[in-house]
Amino acid sequence: MSEPEKACSPIVWCVGGSDSSGGAGITRDLATLADLGVHGCAIVTLVSAQSHYAMTSSKAMQLSLINEQWQVLAAEALPLCIKIGAIANDAQAKVLSTRIEMLSVPRPLIVWDPVLFSSSKGALSNLSKDVIKQLLRVVDLVTPNTHELASLAGIFIDSEIDNAFETKSEIKSEVKNNRDVRHAAKTLINSGAKSVLVKGGHARWQHNATDTYFTDSEEIAFSQPRVHHSELRGTGCMQASAIAAFVAKGYSIIDALTLANAYVKNVRDVSSSSYSQSSLTGSRQSVPQVPRLAGFPTNRDAFPTVAFIKSGAFNSVDGCKTESDVFDKHHNERREKPFLPLSHTKRGIYPVVDSADWIEKLLPTGVETIQLRIKEDISPWDKARISKEIQRAVALTKSTSCQLFINDHWQLAIEHGAYGVHLGQEDLFTADIDAIRKAGLRLGVSTHGYAEIQRVKSLAPSYIALGHIFATKTKDMPSQPQGIDRLKHYVDLCGGIPTVAIGGINKNRCKAVADTGATHIAVVTAITEAPCPHAAYHTLQKEAGFVE
Ligand SMILES: Cc1ncc(COP(=O)(O)OP(=O)(O)O)c(N)n1
Numbered sequence: 001m002s003e004p005e006k007a008c009s010p011i012v013w014c015v016g017g018s019d020s021s022g023g024a025g026i027t028r029d030l031a032t033l034a035d036l037g038v039h040g041c042a043i044v045t046l047v048s049a050q051s052h053y054a055m056t057s058s059k060a061m062q063l064s065l066i067n068e069q070w071q072v073l074a075a076e077a078l079p080l081c082i083k084i085g086a087i088a089n090d091a092q093a094k095v096l097s098t099r100i101e102m103l104s105v106p107r108p109l110i111v112w113d114p115v116l117f118s119s120s121k122g123a124l125s126n127l128s129k130d131v132i133k134q135l136l137r138v139v140d141l142v143t144p145n146t147h148e149l150a151s152l153a154g155i156f157i158d159s160e161i162d163n164a165f166e167t168k169s170e171i172k173s174e175v176k177n178n179r180d181v182r183h184a185a186k187t188l189i190n191s192g193a194k195s196v197l198v199k200g201g202h203a204r205w206q207h208n209a210t211d212t213y214f215t216d217s218e219e220i221a222f223s224q225p226r227v228h229h230s231e232l233r234g235t236g237c238m239q240a241s242a243i244a245a246f247v248a249k250g251y252s253i254i255d256a257l258t259l260a261n262a263y264v265k266n267v268r269d270v271s272s273s274s275y276s277q278s279s280l281t282g283s284r285q286s287v288p289q290v291p292r293l294a295g296f297p298t299n300r301d302a303f304p305t306v307a308f309i310k311s312g313a314f315n316s317v318d319g320c321k322t323e324s325d326v327f328d329k330h331h332n333e334r335r336e337k338p339f340l341p342l343s344h345t346k347r348g349i350y351p352v353v354d355s356a357d358w359i360e361k362l363l364p365t366g367v368e369t370i371q372l373r374i375k376e377d378i379s380p381w382d383k384a385r386i387s388k389e390i391q392r393a394v395a396l397t398k399s400t401s402c403q404l405f406i407n408d409h410w411q412l413a414i415e416h417g418a419y420g421v422h423l424g425q426e427d428l429f430t431a432d433i434d435a436i437r438k439a440g441l442r443l444g445v446s447t448h449g450y451a452e453i454q455r456v457k458s459l460a461p462s463y464i465a466l467g468h469i470f471a472t473k474t475k476d477m478p479s480q481p482q483g484i485d486r487l488k489h490y491v492d493l494c495g496g497i498p499t500v501a502i503g504g505i506n507k508n509r510c511k512a513v514a515d516t517g518a519t520h521i522a523v524v525t526a527i528t529e530a531p532c533p534h535a536a537y538h539t540l541q542k543e544a545g546f547v548e
């Protein structure tokens with residue numbers, strides 16, 4: 001499948017050092033951006049002489065040249081994202097911090113991959129704790145591996161260290177397990193970093209390789225099976241550049257993190273297959289692993305498992321000492337016990353209505369799936385009235401073949417024996433998912449992009465809702481409309497799980513939506529505001545191609 005939004009070519013600036021081998025640094029950044037259809041501009045901070053095995057020297061660019069590179073680019077066009085890699089010294093870091101602070105709003109998103117040492121062994125950067133603190137506060141996302149995290153957090157934790165550091169060991173704090181990761185990342189956040197992505201490649205204590213994203217209110221884990229014996233250099237540069245590329249292409253930050261994780265997995269896979277081929281012809285040692293391009297990730301198996309962690313959750317799960325124990329426990333349980341599948345496999349229009357009266361009105365159309373969505377913030381419902389309404393809706397559909405989903409009120413849905421429950425992302429923190437499954441109800445869950453889809457797939461629900469496809473007036477949405485191209489990718493990502501497209505869909509749009517392969521099309525106003533709801537239902541079924 002082709003990449004969505006091919007037409008636009010957004011701009012990302014890369015600030016960093018050149019690596020003569022092309023394995024890492026700004027060469028890798030620009031290759032990654034080009035691979036993802038983004039135009040990369042370069043602000044070179046240092047030139048290093050390195051191969052796959054060694055770095056023999058590294059020379060910092062003069063400040064005047066850093067300034068001039070920035071100015072000449074800024075005079076032409078500001079980027080949507082800036083990716084920063086190696087910074088040679090304090091003076092350069094101060095110039096960059098000041099330049100970032102002077103950017104006008106809306107500012108580009110700034111990603112800092114804090115490269116302190118080259119993967120071909122040697123110091124690239126010699127920054128004092130004060131400039132590191134300053135940088136951490138002006139960038140939007142910092143992407144350390146666990147060694148770099150220890151170094152950065154050590155600056156804030158160990159007040160004994162006063163001098164600029166020269167070697168790793170002088171600034172190291174302990175990061176030996178997931179608790180340490182969390183503590184160190186929270187230290188950075190409490191000290192002014194806006195968000196931190198801790199990469200798990202070096203976290204050998206983790207069974208999977210888990211990258212964890214921290215903000216002051218969120219904690220999200222992205223897990224992939226661990227790759228042992230990888231010789232590939234520059235994966236940190238690729239990942240940070242890919243994050244910048246996806247944000248520049250209009251993806252939310254958590255979707256950019258999901259896509260970048262999948263991208264690096266694909267680069268690893270294609271590069272390692274070329275590695276094993278070349279290793280057939282010579283000694284393994286003498287053939288450096290050359291990174292290959294992988295393009296926009298579309299293959300399902302490249303995507304990480306995503307877990308959203310509610311603050312403090314890991315303290316309350318029996319036998320779990322770390323967050324990753326929780327993820328493993330959570331995911332393994334869910335994977336083993338999928339929800340019951342939908343009874344009807346036929347594709348169809350799925351009306352979402354706010355009363356049992358509406359259900360009664362629509363049942364004669366032969367509708368096969370319907371949802372009762374009562375929102376207390378829209379109309380004055382109390383719990384007793386909601387309970388009665390759900391009971392009546394269940395009674396109306398009981399002797400029909402119509403599959404009734406209850407939105408939000410999962411306890412009442414269980415109590416009254418509804419066919420299924422529909423939950424939103426926030427509900428997943430509070431609803432008792434096991435109780436819903438054990439009661440034999442089906443489960444549908446809303447999603448709004450790659451990260452949420454990957455989160456929900458682990459629950460093995462009866463369907464995954466994909467929204468909002470077009471602008472909708474029915475609900476205030478915090479996210480952007482997804483559009484048809486992304487919907488196609490999402491349907492594919494869901495694999496065999498049935499999908500429900502929702503948001504702004506009407507008779508003129510339902511053919512394009514159906515053509516993506518979405519199993520069902522959910523609508524509110526296209527039916528409830530139609531002069532004749534019955535006729536509207538049949539027209540939608542027909543336009544979508546669900547009936548002749
Ligand atoms: C089929 C379908 N898809 C999405 C939604 C939205 O559910 P949710 O995110 O729980 O938001 P509210 O509907 O509760 O506002 C839905 N109801 N149905």
Ligand SMILES: Cc1nc(C(=O)O)sc1CCOP(=O)(O)O
Pocket residue numbers: 446447466467468469471472473474475502503504505522523524525526
């Ligand atoms: C209830 C709802 N949930 C959405 C989501 O994207 O999760 S969009 C939506 C409203 C759909 O109404 P209409 O068909 O009138 O646009």
Ligand SMILES: [Mg+2]
Pocket residue numbers: 407408422423424
């Ligand atoms: Mg809901």
